[in-house]
Amino acid sequence: MSETQKTEKTRMGNGAVVAMCCSFVIGMGAMAYAAVPLYEMFCKVTGYGGTTQRVEQASDVILDKKIKVRFDANVGPGLAWTFEPVQREVEMKIGETVQVMYKARNMATKATTGQATFNVTPQAAGAYFNKVQCFCFTETTLKPGEELIMPVVFFVDPEIVKPVETKGIHTITLSYTFYPHEASKPVASAVDVKTDDANKL
Numbered sequence: 001m002s003e004t005q006k007t008e009k010t011r012m013g014n015g016a017v018v019a020m021c022c023s024f025v026i027g028m029g030a031m032a033y034a035a036v037p038l039y040e041m042f043c044k045v046t047g048y049g050g051t052t053q054r055v056e057q058a059s060d061v062i063l064d065k066k067i068k069v070r071f072d073a074n075v076g077p078g079l080a081w082t083f084e085p086v087q088r089e090v091e092m093k094i095g096e097t098v099q100v101m102y103k104a105r106n107m108a109t110k111a112t113t114g115q116a117t118f119n120v121t122p123q124a125a126g127a128y129f130n131k132v133q134c135f136c137f138t139e140t141t142l143k144p145g146e147e148l149i150m151p152v153v154f155f156v157d158p159e160i161v162k163p164v165e166t167k168g169i170h171t172i173t174l175s176y177t178f179y180p181h182e183a184s185k186p187v188a189s190a191v192d193v194k195t196d197d198a199n200k201l
Contacts, residue, residue, distance in 0.1 A: 058132055061158045062095035069156070072175035073102060079180045080108040081142070086149070095158040097132065102150045104178065106142035113141040115181035121173045128160035129172060139181050 069092065071085035086101040106112055116136040120129045131137075135150035142148060152174075160166045 058097040058153075059095040059130070059155045059158065062093050063158050063161065065094050065161065066091055067094050067156055067160075067169070068092075068171045069098075069154075070171065070173045071100060071102070072173055074175070074177040075114075076177055076179035079112065079114050079178055081106055081112070081114060081178060083176070083178050092156070094156050094160065097153060097155045099133075099151050099153045102135065102152065102176065103147060104140065104142065104150065105147040106144060109144050111141060111143045113139050113181045113183040114178040115139045116176045116178045118174065118176045120175070122166075122169060124163075124165045125156075125160065125169055125172045128157040128166060129174070130155055130157055136176060139184065140178075141183055 068089055070089040071087070073083045073085055075081050075083050081104050083102065083104045086103055090098055090100060092098050104114070118134075118136050120126050131152065131154045133151060133153035135152065140148065140150070154174075156172065160169065
């Protein structure tokens, strides 16, 4: 085999290795991108990691046993907001539906949008902390200097008193963190599309 053939074979081999490495990196990136929403979905269904549950209606069972819920608020980097609970804690009956308020203010000189993530501690309580209404379900846009009072309606599932790992829980902390979020663009209507097409003609 000539030196030219050897060089060409080596070049082809290196090209194959590079292509395999690129495919691996792209594949891992795609898996990482998909893992986030899949993990969030898993947490919401199971309450794993202190993720709370979303429900459509309040509990119809209220126990004669109280539990304390504390509230925490944080703002992620890149979002010039102040964010805090109106009240720091409530003492409520297990199964009782309660509404509390958080408030946020945009300190920036332009309108900005945020999306809140949330969890509860102890983590085992996540599966029993049910939200009926919450600002965290949607993105929030605030104008410069605007302050917004935002409600959270929730209850603690009476089932929390049954499992060994949760029946001794007397205090739960509900924590939110607002992160910057790009505002969703409104979906163009059929009329708008037809108007645009007509203008092009």
